[in-house]
Amino acid sequence: MSEMIERVAKAKWARRQEVARAAGIQPLLADWDDELEGLREEVRAEARCAIEAMREPTVAMLSYETPDAMVHPGCFTCGGHLEGWRLMIDAALDTASQITPHKAGS
Known part of the structure; x- marks a missing residue:
């Protein structure tokens, strides 16, 4: 669970x-x-x-931009952060047993 x-x-x-x-x-x-x-x-x-x-972000989520953002929303279009988002949702669903959790400092 x-x-x-x-x-x-x-x-x-x-x-x-x-x-x-x-x-x-x-x-x-x-x-x-x-x-x-x-x-x-x-x-x-x-x-x-x-x-x-929630696995697929909405257009509003993909286009969100703030002056304080550390990542430009354009990064979502290249797939890097989009894949990370999907992996987090998969982990929340406990369906990604092959995912290795990120460890601080690595």
Whole structure:
């Protein structure tokens, strides 16, 4: 299980609880750790889909530029940082077992 998938799933669950509370049906939703595993797996599947959708950056993400940016957005067009972005998303999805994590100083 990916730490990021679990983090997103818990955030989705917290939002569902907020909506349920606002609608007056809070007792129908248990806390995340107390909920049925089958339902938690469904929310994790939704979280995985949300993270997978982020694998391809949007035009706005690719064209973002700020005076403080250390990297010019044009670098995305050459693929260098785009590949890094995809690798980070793959790592969040825990699908890139062949990826060697970067170590500071290397």
